[in-house]
Amino acid sequence: MKVSYFPGCTLNTTGKGFDNAVRAATAAVGLELIELAEWNCCGATYPLIVDNMLELAAPAHVLVAARNQGSTVTTACTTCYNVLKRTNKFIREHPDERERLNAFIEAEYQGEVEVKDILHLLRDEVGFAAVQEKVQRPLKDLKVACYYGCMVLRPPAEVAYDDPDHPRSLDDLMTALGAMPVDYPHKNECCGAYLTVSAPEVTREMVYTILKSAQLAGAQAVVTNCPLCQFNLDKRQAEMAQFHAGFQSLPVFYFSQLMGLALGLDASEYGWERHYIDVRPLLNSLGL
């Protein structure tokens, strides 16, 4: 199956390893990602004020590029997904604004493209059972806490393809890969997102809530689908012990990295060096 692919800025830069892993792992299960011929930044946040034309132009532009290339566009960056999905819905449901926007970006776009998160495609188009069949090196004994963040869950009416209170798609994928997802209650709590640039200390506490909960549930690692969540969960651990005595650090993976490993792919380009908490001891101990 071929699908248009929008990498977005983060996966093109700091999230390159995530991107490499996504491309390799999806290819291995028969999902061929065709990068959009031309694309631009989606804007990184969905505008929340009513007069949002200007800020919708960028994601609309991406959607037009996607339309020119096929009926569905996917992305692995949850933020990009959130922005594109909501923009598309907005365009579909607001005929007047749609016309203004079209005039603005000089296009004729009615919202005909389907925007799907990569995990959603893996679950519904490829199927986790099919993924499981391709597993070469099961992530046996890996107790992993799946972390979903906000962007694929909220607002549910606009973006969710999973239960916003108790999502399970990532857990099911990990199960398919042979890992043991732990049940913990904060898989859908916010990690602080862009507060990381303005109030890192607040982000740290938010991250602590999540990680502590994962640890209580017995997790050895966290796995996520969002590059900003990965950064916050990973980076904020550095000074954590200073504020929370006895805090034990946890490696934070992208799901695609673990997927690549389990499928027995070459994982050398998965950006391991950008992890703040070294993932290698854990991987070594698991023989991966």
Added chain:
Amino acid sequence: MKRIGIFVCHCGTNIAGTIDIARVIEEIQKFPEVVCALDYKYMCSDPGQQLIRDHIRDDKLDALIVAACSPAMHETTFRKTAATAGVNPYQTEIANIREQSSWVHQKQREAATNKAIETIRTIVAKVHYNQSLVPFYLPLVKRALVIGGGIAGMQAALDIADAGYPVVLVEQSSGLGGRMGQLSGIYLNFEAAPDLLSQTIEAVTHHPNIQVLTNAEVTQVGGYVGNFTVHVEQRTPEPPEPASATGVVPGNPVSYSFDIGAIVVATGYDLYRKERLGEYGGGRYPDVIDGLQFEAMLRRDGPTGGLIRRPSDGRIPKEVVWVQCAGSRDPELHMPYCSKVCCMYVAKQAMLYKRQVPEGQATVFYIDIRSQGKGYEEFVQRAMTEHDVLYVRGKASKVFQEDGRVKVWGVDTLTGLPVEVEADLVVLATATVARSDAQELGQRLRISMDEHGFFNEAHPKLRPVESLTAGVFLAGAAQFPKDIPETVAQASAAASKVLSLFSQRQMVQEPTIAYVDPEICSGCGLCIPACPYEARTMHEWRHIAVVNAALCQGCGACTVVCPNKACQVRNLTPVQILAMMEAYL
């Protein structure tokens, strides 16, 4: 020639504030056959009606039109007025110039006035052809059916049976008592509900006039007020009933058929499924339970023998949290209404918990405390002051299990602090909802329900226990969540309506219904499926359609499908309708 009088009501300022009454009077006086046209501030008042009677006498009227509010409001009033002054009530018509004119054209005085005049003009044309009619009299079966064996149904049954009439009480489950039977104690006194309830159950079971059918369901309802035919099916019958059940193998359903004069619907409520409250972990965590589950724990005859134990490990919970409005007051995601009884039962449960576990902590998250009932406010105050129940004003947002405890994230909107409670047990006061099978029963009984599945009363203020279907009455939480005293009062009220009905010698039916002209009817049968009230049958040997006068509601559906105009509604004939059209055009 008729002698028509027209009486125009101001309805205070309701009509007169918009419509130019003087001009209306001036115009309508010119209409044919109109002998007098008068106006009055409130035509429905005593002097207003006297005015009408005086003019019937003085002007020798034989037909009248009251231009006022909707006929649903006062048609009966004015028809009675006419009758008392010697005019056939069916020579009286209402011209609705309030709902259909003054109210809808409030800012267009001119247009509203013209519309009122035109409306009256058409009614004058109709009245010209009105016939004098007399009501039908029909037999009346003085036996009542009560559906539901909870406190509402039992109370209604008892009141009717005490008055000497036979009652059939149908209960779906295997025993009487309903939801009240699932409760531990009642709000204000801690007498166990089962004790109080058992007296009522006893009285019902042994009442010579009450036939109790448990494990039974009403499967079919035919007929009409005073003459319903009701089929009841009973699964695995109790010790066989005399006569009707003889020879039936236990375990097979037994069918009963009853002639019934009036029906009381008292089918009660369900709780909103806690599984639908994902953020509260309903159905995920064993120590997150609903209000009725906690009641079961408090019951001496319950699964824990009356001891409060948390389901996961049987330990005594030291921290218990109640989450109010779980699914209530939430138009966006769940039910928009307030479930009415939660505030009180939560206060009661918290108090009972503290009595059993004095060192425990009880915390209640609420939005507004609703303790409006006799002694209720004082009761909640006692929960706070004497039992140290901590009330926190703020809706909880998340309940989750971590490290063997159930944690509740809430807020205290009064200090402005987000709060967390590590609980051993969380009780969700889930919304009170209509029973899932209410819809089906409603259709069977032909009674309407609101968008949430509660049965509709005939009028929200003045006819709270009647349905819009004659002879079918409502009691208890099937109509809307209500507490026990309210339910009991309403049940007695429904009984009163039944007793009033049964006090009549026979049923009276309005004559303004359909009839079939036997000369013209070709027996094509088109009107039979067209009738929504099943009032039509084919005469066995004459091969023409006949009308069951008791079922016909005069809706006119048959007149539309009849190719020969053999079906007509009395006092609303095609001749009249055309005359009205002509008058208007």
Added chain:
Amino acid sequence: MADAENGYSKQVLIVGAGIAGMQAALDIANSGYQVVLVEQWPSIGGHMHQLSETFPTLDCAQCILTPRTVDVGRHERIALYTYSEIEEISGTVGDFRVRIRRKPAYVNWDLCTACGACTEACPQAIPVAFDRELELAKVMASGKVRLVGTGKAIYTLSPQAVPKKPVIDVRYCTYFQKGKCRLCEKVCPVGAIDYEQQPKWIEERVGAIILATGYELYPLEKLGEYGAGQIPDVIDALAMERLLSASGPTAGVMRRPSDGKEPKEVVWIQCAGSRDPEQGMPYCSKICCMYSAKQAMLYKHKVHDGQAYIFYIDIRSAGKRYEEFIQRAMEEDRVLFVRGKVSKVFREGDKVMVWGVDTLTGLPVEVAADLVVISPAMIPSEGTRKLATMLGVEVDEFGWWTERDGNLAPLETKQPGVFLAGAGIGPKDIPEAVSQGSGAAGKVLSLLSRWGGPSDPASE
């Protein structure tokens, strides 16, 4: 038909002709029994008669009530004694003896045709109970503004009153007070005015009794911190109903009492004397939240640019479509609900200052209001205790009727044959009062049928 074969009377006494009492009377009379209905006001309908519109449907109270009052008024099996009091009751179930005192109206009702000439001619503008003794600003011939009452010394309660018969209030009547005037007598075309009229006593024998005695409002005079009833623009909720009512003293036009101006800032104060075990009544008065929201809504419908505030402790909207109604008041009519009990109300210039708090932000707040509407606690109507003593029926410490069992026998008393309905048992709204009226009737019908049923079954 008072005496049945077994000696029991199958006639029923109902005390109070408000909506509960009327409902009970109609249900019983429609079942073929004779009813004696006693009401202390000159006409029937009770407090509902005073209301403008009703929550949550905004039906006009008069419109839905009038058919009932008319039905009661002309029912052949209801003997109606208005402007009357129970003076004595003795006996037991099946055989109660009742002595009713009919107050002198100073008008011969048998002669009166309700033409209204007397009221029109009466020179005395007086504050009347039906309008909550409201006094409204009136510009005098001298140009001065004076507060004058909204009624006359000879009056009927309303144009739709049943029965529509006038009475003279001797406290205000110039003739009774000063010995001259007699204008009403002069204008009466049928000679119905009778200044010498004496009270009348009626004896009845009844088998059962329904007490539907209703409620009153806690007097503003007892609420010192809210102005003790001394500030003209601080009125109670029933007075507001009269101001909002199309048949009220301002014909439904929104005017404040002190100067007749349209109030632009209106504050409602909840729990005035309710939920206050120290200073007032410990109980919740149940209906204030709903009627205040309704009044605020109706006010906004009349004064579009006005601002309505409701100070409350807890919003209590537990009833069918009640919660939705409150949210409509907030959303559609922009009524500002402020969580916090008001502490003080005082006059400042031509404004009424309201000192309160918003407990949700933690800020003390004040409103310079044009009009303040108080929701006083509901209390049992006057005379309840006296009646209780006569009947040997219990009342609670506040004077509300005590039920045989609060849960399972809410309409019965411990006294056999004596039943309860309506707000005399405790605060309740109209549908509940109506249910109870029918419910009490049901209880009575069960009882009566044990004595042989109606000797004159209803034919209809």
Added chain:
Amino acid sequence: MRVRLSGQSVHNELVRRVEEYSGQDLMACYQCGKCAAGCPVAFAMDMLPSQVIRFVQLGLVDRLLDSKTIWLCAACQTCYTRCPKGVDLSRIMEALREIVMFEKGSYINYDAISPRDVMEWPQQAFIGGFRKYAV
């Protein structure tokens, strides 16, 4: 000082702007507090999310303009997801930020940010933050 409420003050220009920018009906909120109860950043805020709406309802928008809360909202939409009245609080927060930045300029001084941080931050954090905190 007591806060004087009036029809004028509760419907002032700033309130109108908040409503216009956010597209939210502020009076729809009945102050149940569920937003605050679930807000993952509430612990760091100087006033609760529910209080932000409350201040707007009372016409006291000016008191919000110095509040930390509006800058701490991460637009995670937990509040909106669970709000019984469907009020999108994150839109109100954004409207308030817009109003402040319209008056006072950017909230964050990007010149003061170290290049090393910028290198480290994921693009989306940087761009997203820029859009929330700068004009």
